[in-house]
Amino acid sequence: MNLTLKIWRQKNAKTKGAIETYPVKDISEDMSFLEMLDVLNEQLINDGKEPVAFDHDCREGICGMCSLYINGQAHGPDREITTCQLHMRSFKDGDTIFIEPWRAGAFPVVKDLVTDRSSFDRIMNAGGFVSVNTSGNTIDANAIPVPKVDADKAFDAATCIGCGACVASCKNASAMLFTSAKVSQLALLPQGKVEAHERVMNMVSQMDEEGFGNCTNTGACEVECPKGISLENIARMNREYLSASVGSE
Amino acid sequence: MSLDAKIPEGPIDKKWINHKNNIKLVNPANKRSIDVIVVGTGLAGGSAAASLAEMGYNVKAFCFQDSPRRAHSIAAQGGINAAKNYQNDGDSTYRLFYDTVKGGDYRSREANVYRLAEVSANIIDQCVAQGVPFAREYGGMLDNRSFGGVQVSRTFYAKGQTGQQLLLGAYSAMSRQIGKGKIKMYNRHEMLDLVMVGGKARGIIARNLETGEIERHSAHAVVIASGGYGNVFFLSTNAMGSNVTASWKIHKKGAYFANPCYTQIHPTCIPVSGDHQSKLTLMSESLRNDGRIWVPKKKEDAEAIKAGKLKPTQLAEEDRDYYLERRYPAFGNLVPRDVASRAAKERCDAGFGVNATGEAVYLDFASAIQRYGKEAALVHGHDANDKALVTKLGKEAIKAKYGNLFQMYEKIVAQNPYETPMMIYPAVHYTMGGVWVDYNLMTTIPGCYAAGEANFSDHGANRLGASALMQGLADGYFVLPYTIGDYLADDIRTGEISTDLPEFVQAEKEVKDRLDFFINNKGTHSVDHFHKRLGKVMWDKVGMARNAEGLKEAIAEIRQIRDEFWKDVRVPGDLNEFNQELEKAGRVADFLELAELFAKDALQREESCGGHFREESQTEEGEAKRNDEDFTYVAAWEFTGDPGESKLHKEELKYENIELKQRSYK
Numbered sequence A: 001m002n003l004t005l006k007i008w009r010q011k012n013a014k015t016k017g018a019i020e021t022y023p024v025k026d027i028s029e030d031m032s033f034l035e036m037l038d039v040l041n042e043q044l045i046n047d048g049k050e051p052v053a054f055d056h057d058c059r060e061g062i063c064g065m066c067s068l069y070i071n072g073q074a075h076g077p078d079r080e081i082t083t084c085q086l087h088m089r090s091f092k093d094g095d096t097i098f099i100e101p102w103r104a105g106a107f108p109v110v111k112d113l114v115t116d117r118s119s120f121d122r123i124m125n126a127g128g129f130v131s132v133n134t135s136g137n138t139i140d141a142n143a144i145p146v147p148k149v150d151a152d153k154a155f156d157a158a159t160c161i162g163c164g165a166c167v168a169s170c171k172n173a174s175a176m177l178f179t180s181a182k183v184s185q186l187a188l189l190p191q192g193k194v195e196a197h198e199r200v201m202n203m204v205s206q207m208d209e210e211g212f213g214n215c216t217n218t219g220a221c222e223v224e225c226p227k228g229i230s231l232e233n234i235a236r237m238n239r240e241y242l243s244a245s246v247g248s249e
Numbered sequence B: 001m002s003l004d005a006k007i008p009e010g011p012i013d014k015k016w017i018n019h020k021n022n023i024k025l026v027n028p029a030n031k032r033s034i035d036v037i038v039v040g041t042g043l044a045g046g047s048a049a050a051s052l053a054e055m056g057y058n059v060k061a062f063c064f065q066d067s068p069r070r071a072h073s074i075a076a077q078g079g080i081n082a083a084k085n086y087q088n089d090g091d092s093t094y095r096l097f098y099d100t101v102k103g104g105d106y107r108s109r110e111a112n113v114y115r116l117a118e119v120s121a122n123i124i125d126q127c128v129a130q131g132v133p134f135a136r137e138y139g140g141m142l143d144n145r146s147f148g149g150v151q152v153s154r155t156f157y158a159k160g161q162t163g164q165q166l167l168l169g170a171y172s173a174m175s176r177q178i179g180k181g182k183i184k185m186y187n188r189h190e191m192l193d194l195v196m197v198g199g200k201a202r203g204i205i206a207r208n209l210e211t212g213e214i215e216r217h218s219a220h221a222v223v224i225a226s227g228g229y230g231n232v233f234f235l236s237t238n239a240m241g242s243n244v245t246a247s248w249k250i251h252k253k254g255a256y257f258a259n260p261c262y263t264q265i266h267p268t269c270i271p272v273s274g275d276h277q278s279k280l281t282l283m284s285e286s287l288r289n290d291g292r293i294w295v296p297k298k299k300e301d302a303e304a305i306k307a308g309k310l311k312p313t314q315l316a317e318e319d320r321d322y323y324l325e326r327r328y329p330a331f332g333n334l335v336p337r338d339v340a341s342r343a344a345k346e347r348c349d350a351g352f353g354v355n356a357t358g359e360a361v362y363l364d365f366a367s368a369i370q371r372y373g374k375e376a377a378l379v380h381g382h383d384a385n386d387k388a389l390v391t392k393l394g395k396e397a398i399k400a401k402y403g404n405l406f407q408m409y410e411k412i413v414a415q416n417p418y419e420t421p422m423m424i425y426p427a428v429h430y431t432m433g434g435v436w437v438d439y440n441l442m443t444t445i446p447g448c449y450a451a452g453e454a455n456f457s458d459h460g461a462n463r464l465g466a467s468a469l470m471q472g473l474a475d476g477y478f479v480l481p482y483t484i485g486d487y488l489a490d491d492i493r494t495g496e497i498s499t500d501l502p503e504f505v506q507a508e509k510e511v512k513d514r515l516d517f518f519i520n521n522k523g524t525h526s527v528d529h530f531h532k533r534l535g536k537v538m539w540d541k542v543g544m545a546r547n548a549e550g551l552k553e554a555i556a557e558i559r560q561i562r563d564e565f566w567k568d569v570r571v572p573g574d575l576n577e578f579n580q581e582l583e584k585a586g587r588v589a590d591f592l593e594l595a596e597l598f599a600k601d602a603l604q605r606e607e608s609c610g611g612h613f614r615e616e617s618q619t620e621e622g623e624a625k626r627n628d629e630d631f632t633y634v635a636a637w638e639f640t641g642d643p644g645e646s647k648l649h650k651e652e653l654k655y656e657n658i659e660l661k662q663r664s665y666k
Ligand SMILES: Cc1cc2nc3c(=O)[nH]c(=O)nc-3n(C[C@H](O)[C@H](O)[C@H](O)COP(=O)(O)OP(=O)(O)OC[C@H]3O[C@@H](n4cnc5c(N)ncnc54)[C@H](O)[C@@H]3O)c2cc1C
Pocket: B039, B040, B041, B042, B043, B044, B045, B046, B062, B063, B064, B065, B068, B070, B071, B072, B073, B074, B075, B076, B077, B078, B079, B080, B081, B162, B163, B189, B190, B191, B192, B225, B226, B227, B228, B237, B238, B239, B242, B243, B245, B246, B282, B284, B429, B430, B451, B452, B453, B454, B465, B466, B467, B468, B469, B470, B472
């Protein structure tokens, strides 16, 4: 198939960007979306132009590196997948495709489609852990039984890949879904309960400091999340936060 | 220099504990004045960085992705081994040790493997304490599954995302130390050279990938945990950025490179679909617990399937050849990876492949769906003869176990694996070879260590499934933090290493010159053009089956591609900016050198062992034939200026606790 690509080009964080138009030909429907961009880049290099910068690594939906806003949707039209899992069979011959970076104040553009998501790391540094030493002097793993329901819920929350699609698709650029996924995972497990209050306070305050917006319950994040992280996590975090705020007075 | 593996004295089950008790320690106050650089934040680097920081060292950690959480370990699917014997099926430290040595086809170092088995149980305790949500049974206890090449269930897992959960565990431990300021994290930074001062590793030169700036970083020791080099084949299951650069740079500075030709070709990957292919996707080995592998018995059926005239589901049971069950009745579909891969290639080469390219076999879940469905029907008191219900329940059971893998498959191939068998084919997956290290994980450069997939230490000529995660975390949580102290104890009075030393200036200049060269070369072909050509030579001549003639041709062709690359590569953009083509150029330049050593190593090893199959060395039935008399050694290569001229050093392997036997899975 032949396509017209409209891609955001921006030299670096300091310059202004703009949409540029590129035609691509003979795209096979078995290609992944990123392989289609590989074809474009090969073409640009051969023409003596600069290829389009975009983040990617695993190309199988798990590292959270890829991050494109495709035709106005984070990770493109399909549900519960990342951009790297999107295949060209979801498009048809003659289509025009708009490709843009994540847009959020807390994710500044580095170049073209690449953004800086280190704000997520800083939220994690503020409390996204259990304070246990890694010396190995821990008790036997089966000494802490965890009900399967809790373990499964914790697992579901823990599958967040930190891609940032939730932020990019939220009109307030809120990071609630991301933050709540980690808060939930650890609050659901006996190992994490001990410091649950401290954790939620610290992570939320870091989230605010990074300039992420407030949550107004539009639910767009859940819809666009490639891992199906549920809004229940936000509700759980709100409860945790409330009880922590009360407890700390 | 002669190779000293520094294996402690004493019986095998006392070596590690005695060694730990006698190792030099650094007191907490002194640790504060010691810096350690860790390159890589995967399971090995992440766990090492967190542990070292927690012990009190100042850690500087580097990764090329935009966050430590994205290291390639994140993609591991199936699970992690540990000798916990929770299933009470006769597992023990000894048995894990034995299975690993046997699985590695008797080409690994006994003492290292024993230590790995010994600390394995503790890894699970550690991870659970960190909040890693492993799969559990209804009673709340941890669940296990079994993996290829063994007869016990010792694999812990978190659905098909075990690597993700373990890495996020290590990442959270790192986050805690980053928050405390004990780890200084350098995201989007690539190490481009090692700096040596007075014969010791004292720092690195790194490029800030966001700004293009070249930076000097000093430390008292440097740990390389940069992962494997499977991408020398261009197509592999590794992430796009996985590379050999950090390992290769230290090799060129004096670290020996061991067994470069030992590569694992994983039997269950999604087949190549066309020339546009940029990477291959693994379907976890855990699927072989429940999936049965087959091709048609008759060639005409294979032809009809290829032509799209026949569907696999239409083929009667007796017309299918479950070739692994046929050839290896004792292990069946659970033979080790190398054996399963070669068997698939054998069938496809003989013309029984089932997709358009002829390079695919089936992995079929139909009987597992029925089995689980019946079980579920009985447990819930339903009619076990109700076919529709049984199929429905069976599919649900399979979904609970492998849901994400099935979804991944469907997204890529656009076929529903609950209804029709998956198509799979072997692909490059893991490299057992790597930087040579002694028992302390130190390379032949004083103060330079290697951990995780980057080193060669524990898997011999073939790695068992679910053992890489175990090794990465063992190295980083339990081995390196102790052994590094032995070396650093002599550095407590050294003080900070200045980055103004002439060695830093010189190394930085060399890095800059090389990058400038790429930018200014203005050739005619992209980096990928050369990488793809290299990959094809590697796959065709240095891949699943190798012979002397092909290897010699490969060496000549690799040299040819390398020459052309340096003359004709085109790297657009500038030095001082975010430039992904420039990153790739450096990596491919190193692959082009490694590839030659790789082929040279395969050429000298005139035996078949594990993942290394020399066509000249096979039994009449076509099984791999090892030659213990002449090849029971680690091939450790010393760089002498040109990869083709590297010098071979042999570390003889001694088997004192396990008797050398030809492997048999029949
Ligand atoms: C698809 C897949 C599935 C797998 N499944 C399993 C499984 O189920 N069980 C199992 O045991 N094993 C599995 N493996 C193998 C296992 O995942 C890896 O061997 C292991 O995770 C490697 O960990 P590592 O820490 O050594 O390296 P990696 O996780 O590869 O990390 C490398 C790190 O080094 C950094 N780096 C590299 N070069 C540089 C440089 N020059 N400068 C700065 N930083 C650098 C990277 O940024 C990264 O942080 C699987 C592998 C693949 C490909």
